[in-house]
Amino acid sequence: MKRTPLYEIHKSLGAKLVEFGGFEMPVQYTGIIEEHLVVRKKVGVFDVSHMGEFEVRGKDALSFLQKTTVNDVSKLHEGRVQYSAMCYENGGIVDDLLVYHCGDHYMLVVNASNTQKDFDWLQSHVSGDVDLKDKSDSFALLAVQGPKSLQTLQKLTSVDLSKIEYYHFTRGTVAGVPMIISRTGYTGEMGFELYLESNAATCSTIWQVIFDAGKEYGIAPIGLGARDTLRLEMGFCLYGNDIDQTTHPLEAGLGWITKLNKGDFLGKPALVKAKEEGLKRRLVGFTLKEKAFPRHGYELKSNSTSIGQVTSGTFSPSLEYGIGMGYVSAAFSEPGSSIEIVIRGKGIPAQVVKLPFVQKS
């Protein structure tokens, strides 16, 4: 199993470590609820160095990415980030990803558990002057997230962080270490993601100076457990749960990143057809106010007829009740629809709601 450059720190902090995407990762330090609320109210730091990073260079890099991703890469300019997805010919999703325009090249950030699959798939579609490289082992990635993230990091850099807009990035130094400072995250909070050299000594130093800077704000380390509850409160999809090769971006609510008018791309004919025929099912969010919680794989019903399955579900630490997402027949996808979740053999009433579950200002 792989380890991130911060493995020793996680161990010394007493983190509970689990296998995730081929890495030994911290799932929690003190408890999911406490860590979750630190990110919502203060500032938390995640080691997400397991994520995969690819570089795409060459004069045909743009046309290659236009063909392999669903969003319009021509709209990017240097310093901009784009959320996107890659699709198979049948419209099923290979992975969701971030595309960074770095001036003379692009950087793709993919899910850890898909790194090799994505790389092989992309490589199989390379044509012309395209140089695709897997740089995952060269990058460490720290996500600093929460309302106090800007104040924390601003103490450590001369870059004016307040000038970096959402889904933009810049290169700069934090505590003297060169890195990519990206105004992105998976929590719904103000936050930054820092891409730096994957070196244990450098990473440990950066980790420590960030914690020193954030001490007055109550900074804490956050594990993958809270990362999952934070993203779910925002209705963000998780590959392997809410999206995979059997789901397509339109039914997953990712129509906004799927630019059917940008020209040809892999999966487009299938997606155009699905749109013309009308979506048969949609990914929706639902809440239940009873003391029962939806879990991945639970059946969704209406009048004792099966209408779908839960893809993600949890107790929401912010709302203190159960929230979940799942695909339901189009007839039940409108907010306000009443559905049932089968929990231990009983149908528990739930309501379809508009996403996100937690409104951020």
Added chain:
Amino acid sequence: MNFPANLQYTKEHEWIRVEGDAGWIGITDYAQGELGDVVFVELPSVGTKLQQGKTFGTIEAVKAVSDLYAPISGEVLELNKEIQSTPELVNKEPYDKGWMVKVKIANASELASLMDVESYKKLIAK
């Protein structure tokens, strides 16, 4: 992790503390740690007859759900009402304020099939 010597344990990570013909039941420190933050405990009502080895309730944690197995057969005499409003007691004090049910032990000879603390420690060390 803490495992009191005056308790008996199951392989599903429940404990029972016996006083006369009454038994207090809860989950172990190891079990609460594995589950993570407990947010709800579903328990049977007073008067329910538990059967050794059978499920008698459910624990919902943030990320996981787990069944509770009866260490012993017997009638439920009392529920811990405090954990209904403050389920985190199961995490913080699994052997004290985090207890779940008190039962009237139906057949004390069943206790012989439970583990003592040393056997339980060996089980979780595996």
